[in-house]
Amino acid sequence: NAGVMQNPRHLVRRRGQEARLRCSPMKGHSHVYWYRQLPEEGLKFMVYLQKENIIDESGMPKERFSAEFPKEGPSILRIQQVVRGDSAAYFCASSPPLAGGSHEQFFGPGTRLTVL
Amino acid sequence: DQQVKQNSPSLSVQEGRISILNCDYTNSMFDYFLWYKKYPAEGPTFLISISSIKDKNEDGRFTVFLNKSAKHLSLHIVPSQPGDSAVYFCAARGAGGTSYGKLTFGQGTILTVHP
Numbered sequence: 001n002a003g004v005m006q007n008p009r010h011l012v013r014r015r016g017q018e019a020r021l022r023c024s025p026m027k028g029h030s031h032v033y034w035y036r037q038l039p040e041e042g043l044k045f046m047v048y049l050q051k052e053n054i055i056d057e058s059g060m061p062k063e064r065f066s067a068e069f070p071k072e073g074p075s076i077l078r079i080q081q082v083v084r085g086d087s088a089a090y091f092c093a094s095s096p097p098l099a100g101g102s103h104e105q106f107f108g109p110g111t112r113l114t115v116l
Numbered sequence: 117d118q119q120v121k122q123n124s125p126s127l128s129v130q131e132g133r134i135s136i137l138n139c140d141y142t143n144s145m146f147d148y149f150l151w152y153k154k155y156p157a158e159g160p161t162f163l164i165s166i167s168s169i170k171d172k173n174e175d176g177r178f179t180v181f182l183n184k185s186a187k188h189l190s191l192h193i194v195p196s197q198p199g200d201s202a203v204y205f206c207a208a209r210g211a212g213g214t215s216y217g218k219l220t221f222g223q224g225t226i227l228t229v230h231p
Contacts (some may be wrong), residue, residue, distance in 0.1 A: 004159070031217065035219075035221075042221040043219075043221040044158070045220065048218055051155050055217070056218055093159075095217075103148040103165060103195070104165065107160055
């Protein structure tokens with residue numbers, strides 16, 4: 001059973017370009033979460049999605065950032081017009097439905113975004 | 117506002133001894149507390165968790181203690197092994213409303229276990 005997959009593992013963009021980060025959850029997991037880790041800091045929640053629904057986007061910057069989890073395919077975190085401050089490690093996590101009593105989130109290896 | 121805090125940036129322990137990592141929280145609206153271990157350039161790996169209605173959970177060398185009145189939890193690793201050297205994150209899961217399901221992380225503690 002493959003774990004959470006993220007690609008690319010490393011992404012370099014110039015200021016003003018777009019960054020697209022992909023996440024495939026574990027098999028059977030319908031909930032996806034995105035977190036960002038800035039240098040020397042802990043992970044900060046960004047957005048929580050289920051298939052075709054954004055459940056909580058309270059941690060997402062209001063501009064330039066968007067996320068989706070379509071019916072088919074991976075979840076996508078999109079950053080438009082990147083700036084140097086967007087340089088960070090972006091982690092995706094997945095979990096089974098919360099109502100089943102499960103509470104662990106399983107993390108992917110992360111995408112390290114560098115903005116030049 | 118930092119709702120989950122790990123006040124020790126680093127901890128150094130001799131192999132075979134006990135490692136104790138600490139975490140404090142300021143919000144009571146959490147239903148689970150989790151510990152993750154992270155190596156450089158990898159994602160966090162789930163270690164152990166505890167429900168907010170429990171005060172202890174044990175899994176092999178790892179034990180987590182929860183003191184609700186003090187809003188404090190700790191992770192005990194005994195005996196410590198060099199392979200335990202990593203960054204340890206404490207996380208709290210939102211219990212309801214708009215926070216349900218999301219994890220709030222502490223800043224992490226770097227554990228070094230010396231042979």
